[in-house]
Amino acid sequence: MKLSDRIQAMQASPVRKLVPYATKAKKAGKKVYHLNIGQPDIQTPSVFMEAINAYDTEVIKYSFSQGEPILIDAICDYFRRDDIHFEPEDILITNGGSEAITFAAIAICNPGDELLVPEPFYTNYNGFTGEVNVNIVPITTKAEDGFHLPSEKEIEALITPKTKGILFSNPGNPTGTILRSDEMEMIARIAIKHHLFIISDEVYRGMAFDGLEAQSMASIKGIEDHLIITESVSKRYSACGARIGAICSHNKDLMKNILKLGQARLCVATLEQIGAAALYRLPDSYTKEIRDEYQARRDIVFDALQQIPGVLVQKPTGAFYMVVKLPVDDAEKFIIWMLEHFDVNGETIMLSPAEGFYATKGLGKDEARIAYVLNKDDMQKAMKILQAGLLAYNNQ
Amino acid sequence: MKLSDRIQAMQASPVRKLVPYATKAKKAGKKVYHLNIGQPDIQTPSVFMEAINAYDTEVIKYSFSQGEPILIDAICDYFRRDDIHFEPEDILITNGGSEAITFAAIAICNPGDELLVPEPFYTNYNGFTGEVNVNIVPITTKAEDGFHLPSEKEIEALITPKTKGILFSNPGNPTGTILRSDEMEMIARIAIKHHLFIISDEVYRGMAFDGLEAQSMASIKGIEDHLIITESVSKRYSACGARIGAICSHNKDLMKNILKLGQARLCVATLEQIGAAALYRLPDSYTKEIRDEYQARRDIVFDALQQIPGVLVQKPTGAFYMVVKLPVDDAEKFIIWMLEHFDVNGETIMLSPAEGFYATKGLGKDEARIAYVLNKDDMQKAMKILQAGLLAYNNQ
Known part of the structure; x- marks a missing residue:
């Protein structure tokens, strides 16, 4: 039996398709900071x-x-x-x-x-x-x-x-x-x-x-x-x-x-x-608190990205994502490499390749989406790992 | 703007479309036994x-x-x-x-x-x-x-x-x-x-x-x-x-x-x-207990239906439904009438018209689905109300 054309034409989720690489990295003992998915670490209100x-x-x-x-x-x-x-x-x-x-x-x-x-x-x-x-x-x-x-x-x-x-x-x-x-x-x-x-x-x-x-x-x-x-x-x-x-x-x-x-x-x-x-x-005070927290996280990520040679990013004003241009040919390959071959003291990061966020072929190949959903300390560490990873990747 | 053909072609749920009539009956102070939907009254295991x-x-x-x-x-x-x-x-x-x-x-x-x-x-x-x-x-x-x-x-x-x-x-x-x-x-x-x-x-x-x-x-x-x-x-x-x-x-x-x-x-x-x-x-003992309970309810409903003149029903052997032929031209009309115009001491019942369970036009018009999802006492009462309702409806 043949499956339908429509299901065969569907792409695997670019946010989730690299999960097996993360699972493998974790099995090998690495800690993975998940910036690939919009899963906040903030407590669900009681x-x-x-x-x-x-x-x-x-x-x-x-x-x-x-x-x-x-x-x-x-x-x-x-x-x-x-x-x-x-x-x-x-x-x-x-x-x-x-x-x-x-x-x-x-x-x-x-x-x-x-x-x-x-x-x-x-x-x-x-x-x-x-x-x-x-x-x-x-x-x-x-x-x-x-x-x-x-x-x-x-x-x-x-x-x-x-x-x-x-x-x-x-x-x-x-x-x-x-x-x-x-x-x-x-x-x-x-x-x-x-x-x-x-x-x-x-x-x-x-x-x-x-x-x-x-x-x-x-x-x-x-x-x-x-x-x-x-x-x-x-x-x-x-x-x-x-x-x-x-x-x-x-x-x-x-x-x-x-x-x-x-x-x-x-x-x-x-x-x-x-x-x-x-x-x-x-109450509105809850939303305000959350917003301030994400704004602080955004500032940390944006400031850190500004310091990484070859990274291009515009300061976003909402949600908890940003799209960054990385100094690599193929962001997906780099993201997989970070999971398979790189760590700083046993820690690495996971991003989403941005290509899947475009419908026009060829766009976004050197871009990634960063979800700044982790606390400020973690985001700071994650950006240091990204910087070190890019340096090592391009020096190979 | 026009809505899509596919959504316009969809039927409203025959199980749920008569709910407004039940709501109205309840507002008017009637108790409605819901035999129209497969919502058991059995406790969800703790x-x-x-x-x-x-x-x-x-x-x-x-x-x-x-x-x-x-x-x-x-x-x-x-x-x-x-x-x-x-x-x-x-x-x-x-x-x-x-x-x-x-x-x-x-x-x-x-x-x-x-x-x-x-x-x-x-x-x-x-x-x-x-x-x-x-x-x-x-x-x-x-x-x-x-x-x-x-x-x-x-x-x-x-x-x-x-x-x-x-x-x-x-x-x-x-x-x-x-x-x-x-x-x-x-x-x-x-x-x-x-x-x-x-x-x-x-x-x-x-x-x-x-x-x-x-x-x-x-x-x-x-x-x-x-x-x-x-x-x-x-x-x-x-x-x-x-x-x-x-x-x-x-x-x-x-x-x-x-x-x-x-x-x-x-x-x-x-x-x-x-x-x-x-x-x-x-454990399997849970499923056995549930099965025995539904078998007892089925027996009550089936035995009661056998006593109602003009009702045709085969004894079902599974699930918790049966399809019954009623001595009426249009089961949906009868079901609405039961909600709008009939009660026994302030109580009535709701069934599902079976026509919507058929794809072939014209089939099931005089049939209804009974879900025997209520406890034995309620099912017994509901069958008495059905019997009295059919008599009154056909004597109009």
């Missing part, structure tokens, strides 16, 4: 488990397909703090932000349809769309422009009758770039003019540095029927393993149809929703 | 929460895309009790049995490809396949044959170049039918001859009555590369809200590719996997 333990768990029942009302209400209130008004029927709880994007892709695209996505982009967008036969058409952004969007004209030139929407993360993974107001207005104009949906992946919202704010796309007026926001507790609340996300839209027809997808898979894990509701009710 | 509470929850981290090793090992051991040997690499943990079937459909079918499915079938198969553009071709089975399969010739006549596999649940939802050995052998022969995959949904395995055993399809030799088993803790361990399932296959190429789907959505909720591992390690 309200998460407290809420679960206070819940009646005699029978772990199906939740509602739309999600637990207590969580939906908490998300409505979370948006309301920024004067954004969603009603409960505008929200459906998903298995992480991942399922939210897959649901959006299924709901607005038939097989062969296209989504415009600024590249480099969160590499799993390839998976969420490829498995349901939706094609990504990249809008190339460049490090030298701080990964900001090209002109309206350049974007419009990519639109075909098959284009159904624009998908992006803001703040950006892997770039750490925050969209400016004029970019958000431009996206809105394009969507209205060309009848496109806007899928705004806002799972890093709140993580904006240097006094900047990452505005929700929902703050732009006049695109209510176009806009689909995807949400998650993973990053903001350091609860990646909870797999709780949401899809939010004022488009009633869309949400009515998305509910059919929710019903097909019945529901999201009940207990995790109860815990997540408590996370969304954490 | 080992589930005990394992979660014993787990280090300081940071709720991503799990592995393949799943937590402790759960995968527990599933291997669960199968080993029946002399079925899966290695850890043959198993991937999924968001319930639902995601396991969606993954299987994506992996073996391109858009427009077909799966043969004996009808009536678990209605959500429509959703799992429709959302990824896979078409179900029904193999009609009949109440008068105990919902057993038709002849090999009749099944083979349905096979086209687009047919990629055969999908079925055993024990069957909604029929409660257990496949005989000769039927399993026939499926194996057809799969080998026509190069088809076999997706055997075994989430009700262990729930077999009257001394029968529901054999796993994995006990049939010579189909190792054809067979995909889907599993879940929902029913056997009364943990529907945990959303823990698995996809199991000896086909290495298939599992390697399925892992890409797993990586795309990162992982399944970490805590629920830890809890589920404890469930799979429950």
Whole structure:
């Protein structure tokens, strides 16, 4: 029997495909600093488990397909703090932000349809769309422009009758770039003019540095029927393993149809929703504390990278990633070499090759994504290991 | 903007679409016995929460895309009790049995490809396949044959170049039918001859009555590369809200590719996997106790239905469902009427219309699925309400 073309065409996750090398390094006794994956070391707020333990768990029942009302209400209130008004029927709880994007892709695209996505982009967008036969058409952004969007004209030139929407993360993974107001207005104009949906992946919202704010796309007026926001507790609340996300839209027809997808898979894990509701009710002071911590980590990483000869990097303003150009031909080969052949006192680091974050062939080959998800001491050590590793690699 | 054809073509869940009527009935003060959904009232074994509470929850981290090793090992051991040997690499943990079937459909079918499915079938198969553009071709089975399969010739006549596999649940939802050995052998022969995959949904395995055993399809030799088993803790361990399932296959190429789907959505909720591992390690005495309980409930329901004039039903031998022919023209109308206009001392019942469990138009219109998931007293009361309701409905 042959497997389907669509599954064979899927790439293995660039974030996860090198894991076997890390496993081998660890078996050989090395300590590996994981900067390859957005798994923060920050404690999940204790309200998460407290809420679960206070819940009646005699029978772990199906939740509602739309999600637990207590969580939906908490998300409505979370948006309301920024004067954004969603009603409960505008929200459906998903298995992480991942399922939210897959649901959006299924709901607005038939097989062969296209989504415009600024590249480099969160590499799993390839998976969420490829498995349901939706094609990504990249809008190339460049490090030298701080990964900001090209002109309206350049974007419009990519639109075909098959284009159904624009998908992006803001703040950006892997770039750490925050969209400016004029970019958000431009996206809105394009969507209205060309009848496109806007899928705004806002799972890093709140993580904006240097006094900047990452505005929700929902703050732009006049695109209510176009806009689909995807949400998650993973990053903001350091609860990646909870797999709780949401899809939010004022488009009633869309949400009515998305509910059919929710019903097909019945529901999201009940207990995790109860815990997540408590996370969304954490005060703004929590988000501020987290943001300050990541800003400090960013500064350490950015300052250290500035000192490494041949490394090119722009200072990111949000999320907890940056894309760096390394003085190597092939970043993936270098990353594997770091795991297999290099250590400083028994310690090494793991990065993500950035090539998989681009759809355009040939881009990103000498780039890597760094996730600054470890504490300041660890990040400092990791940057020293990177510097020593690059020197040794290029002196071979 | 237009929504996609595929989402517009999806049906609302026949199990869940009448929920608003139940909600309204409850608001009006009625008690509703839910026989419409496979949500058992049996307590989730306490080992589930005990394992979660014993787990280090300081940071709720991503799990592995393949799943937590402790759960995968527990599933291997669960199968080993029946002399079925899966290695850890043959198993991937999924968001319930639902995601396991969606993954299987994506992996073996391109858009427009077909799966043969004996009808009536678990209605959500429509959703799992429709959302990824896979078409179900029904193999009609009949109440008068105990919902057993038709002849090999009749099944083979349905096979086209687009047919990629055969999908079925055993024990069957909604029929409660257990496949005989000769039927399993026939499926194996057809799969080998026509190069088809076999997706055997075994989430009700262990729930077999009257001394029968529901054999796993994995006990049939010579189909190792054809067979995909889907599993879940929902029913056997009364943990529907945990959303823990698995996809199991000896086909290495298939599992390697399925892992890409797993990586795309990162992982399944970490805590629920830890809890589920404890469930799979429950002794056989647990399953026996559950089975005896459901057998007793079945007997109550079957005996009661035999007493209702005009009701036709075959005694099912597994799972916790039965399909009954009601003396009404349109079962859905009757079910809504029971919620809106009928009660016995303030109590009524909710069933699932069976029409949505058939792919062939016109079949099942006068049938309903009864899930005997409530305790014996409740089931007895519910059957009395059904009898009184049918009488009143037909005397209008």
